[in-house]
Structures are given as C-alpha cells and as structure tokens.
Amino acid sequence: MSHDKLYVFDTTLRDGEQSPGASMTKEEKVRIAKALDRMKVDIIEAGFPAASKGDFDAVQAVARTCKYSTVAGLARAKESDIDRAGEAVKDAPKSRVHTFIGTSPIHMQAKLKMEPDAVLECAVAAVQRARQWTDDVEFSCEDAGRSEADFLCRIIEAAIDAGARTVNIPDTVGYNVPEQYGGLIRSLRERVPNSDKAVWSVHCHDDLGMAVANSLAGVQNGARQVECTINGLGERAGNASLEEIVMAVRTRRDVFPCDTDIETTEILPTSRLVANITGFHVQPNKAIVGANAFAHESGIHQDGVLKARETYEIMKAQDVGWNNNRMVMGKHSGRNAFRSKLEELGITFETAGELDDVFARFKDLADKKHEIFDEDLQALVTEAYTEEVNERYQLKRLHVCCESDVVPEASIALLIDGEEKQAKATGDGPVDAAFKAIESLVESGAELRLYSVNSITGGTDAQGEVTVRLLQGDRVVNGQAADTDIVIASAKSYVNALNKLSQQGFREHPQIAAADL
Secondary structure, eight states: OOOEEOEEEEOTTTTGGGSTTOOOOHHHHHHHHHHHHHTTOSEEEEEOGGGOHHHHHHHHHHHTTOSSSEEEEEEESSHHHHHHHHHHHTTSSSEEEEEEEEOSHHIIIIIIOOOHHHHHHHHHHHHHHHHTTOSOEEEEEETGGGSOHHHHHHHHHHHHHHTOSEEEEEETTSOOOHHHHHHHHHHHHHHSTTGGGSEEEEEEBOTTSOHHHHHHHHHHTTOOEEEEBGGGOOSTTOBOBHHHHHHHHHHTTTTOSEEOOOOGGGHHHHHHHHHHHHOOOOOTTOTTTSTTTTOOOSHHHHHHHHHOGGGTOSSOGGGGTTTOOEEOOOTTOOHHHHHHHHHHTTOOOSSHHHHHHHHHHHHHHHHHOSSEEHHHHHHHHHHHHHHTSOOSEEEEEEEEEOOTTSOOEEEEEEEETTEEEEEEEEOSSHHHHHHHHHHHHHOOOOEEEEEEEEESSSSTTOOEEEEEEEEETTEEEEEEEEESSHHHHHHHHHHHHHHHHHOTTSOOOHHHHHHTO
C-alpha cells in the first residue's frame, strides 16, 4: 500500500488553551512550541492574535522561534482579524493564516445574524485578504458537522477559488459519529468541483468521546490534515488527541493509506511539558501517555509479555518516549552538565542569570531528593517562569500545626510590596488553614475553583506539584508550584495565582478576551 503524507496541525496553543484555566504566558507558549517543533509537527496554531495584545505578542514570539513547523494564526472572517494574524506570523520561516466563519443554520442565524449568501461573500473576502499576507491560507467552516451539505459545497468551492489551500471541516461541538463524519468528508470531496486544489482537514471535539474516531474516519475518507492537541487538551471535553491519532495511523498502516512525519519519541516528553505548564494532568489510563499505558498487572498478561511483547503490546513503549526519562544527577552535578541536560529537553535560556536561577533551584532540590528526573527539571523551569510573572506577594515563612483531634492552624509571613505581614488562621486541614491565612492578608475575594496535587515522580521523596485555579470576576488564573512538602507547594501555588491576578497586564483567558471582541 502506498502511503500519502498526513499533515499534523497542532492547536494546543490555541484551542487547547481555551480550556478553562489553561491560559499560558508567552514564555510558556514558546517552550511548548519548541517541543512541537522538535516533534516535527507540520503546523502549529499559535493563538488568536486579534484577541489581545498579549495573544499577538505570544503568536509573534512563537513565529520567531520555530524552525521546522509552519506557524498559523487564527482569524475570524474580518479584515482586522486577518491583518492582525498576518502581522503576527509574518516572521515565521513558514506562515499560515487560518480564517473561519460559521456555516450551520444555528450559527448563521443566532450568532452571525447573516443570510447564507452574505456568509459566502464574507468567506471569499476573508480568504482573499489573507492571501495578501501568505500563500498558505486555511479556511474553516465552523460547525460544519451541523451544516447543510449543499451550502458547504458552495462555500468551500468559492473559498478554494479565492485561494484557500487547506479546507477544514470541523465537528465544532462534537456532535457527529464516525460513519456520518467520514461520509461527510467523502461526499464533499466528491461534490466540490475543485476539491483536488486543496488539502482537506478534520478538526473534531470530544463532547461525545468520539473526537479521535471521527478524525480517523475523516482520514479514511480522504482528509490529509488532522487538527489535534497534546493530551487531547481543549475547551469543554477537549480536542482529538495528537498522540492517539499519530500512533493509530503509525500502528495500523494496513488500514490507513497515509503516515505522519512525527518524531514519536518526543511524544511523552511533550505530553509531560504541556501537563506541567497547564496543570491539566494526564489520567493514568490515558492511551499512549498515561502512566498505565504500558503497565501489566495481570499475571497472565505479565507472563505473555515476558515471553513475547507482542502478546499484549501493539506498540513499543520506547517509540513514544517511555523508559528514556531517568536522569542520573544529584547535588554534585555541575552547571555544565545541568545546562546540557536542559538543552536535551529543549530548554534554553536567554541570559546566564536565568540559568543560574534554575541551577540554584536544582541544587536546593538535590539536597532534598536523591534522584532527579526530567519531570523534576520541567517543574523547576516552570516554577522559575511563573515566579517571574509578578512578585507583589512572596511567601516568606509558613508554619502549620496538624495532629489528631486538634483543629489545624497555619502561621504565615508574606512579603506584600516588600513589606512583611503576618497572620494566623485555622481550617479543615493544613492547606485550608494556610489559604485562609493568606487571604486574611491579601483579601482578594477570589473563589477557589480547583485544587489539584500531582506527584511529579515516584518515591516517598517525590515533589508534589500543586495547581490552584482562582476565579476573580471574569478572570481565571492558574497558580503552580512544586515542592517535596505538599503544604508549602500549596501555599506557593496560591501566592503565584494571586500574583497573576494582581498584574494588570496579565493575559485574560482567551475565551473571555475573544468574547469581548
């Protein structure tokens, strides 16, 4: 069977970021983009430049970073959006403008308040405008999964004539089932007269748990670009998972007449990086990248794998990056070895001072922890970046008292604008008491929406990584911190979130920013 190229379009930095609380800083987006670039993702959708200046700056930074991947900016079918996207990605070695408009009856009537003919004219004008910035223009029919086939044929033909070189058929709300969605792709390719002039793309959401299945059905029916995210990150139930699609196509070459150029050994490190930055941790039973993905507890399974791996494993764990993450370093490791290891992980620093800061954190951790793993290093770097956000609040000291049949109490000292202030509070547990003590000093009025603890590695000396999500008015922020002491990590993550809330220029969550346009 001859195999076509299947293009991988990663939208972790745009659609993935629209998960509530998953907003990333510019520096975090650049770190993830570097990992995607090493993975040889074909197209990286870096964001929605028109949403805010922060989004524009982040997309521009990604465009100036990538060496292999095409960098795309998303734009509504509006001249101002398109020009903003074009400007943001113009410095990339390869750039794309991705423009879209709703095509389903409910989107045209309820959201756009436009007649179909006006929507078609707007789509054509948008593609033509985007072609002034780049020859690589993608057009998406938003909510195509609930659109009328006849209208889809009309608007797609017109968009291709106007210069679109990729046509995306999104199942925006995860409504379709595989047979239906695959049939839609096949029907459109057969009915649109100029269908051979464009690459057909699929973009599926997981509201009914069928994003990957629908995407693969589209591929089997002629789509040659798949839009997906690392770990299936995305708004609502998420997007199609990149790692699942890539490995399904790679493993079942007897079924799929195409393959990707993805460097699969980078999948697991990138998955962990995204989880570390966003605070959206991977469940153990997640395919490909979950902790149990290649684990065997059943005696029958263990016996079979020992005799022949293929009895219960259809992929090699090493092919997606497992078993390559142990780092033999400790408190005696030198600065150069430390820097070399970070470079292997795709982490570089603009100044020697930044490296010195993270190296000092590494030394502190090595005094507490015998073995250091790649995940520990990722957490150290993430913590260093998050503390750079704004340090209006700094945790100076924390003391907690917790024992059986005694109400837990926390005593805390914070530096607030450089002035030390102290407070005590009781709570349902040591973490609750610490949070209440902090709030008694800060009085943010923020609502705690998520408190998540994740063990970065195994062992009793493992760092605990804590994610705190706070809601204050229309702003949603994540705070993150890691420490071998969970209570300290919790307090630090809460303070980190408060610092983000206190920073006037900090990026709004992309869903909120876009809603204000």
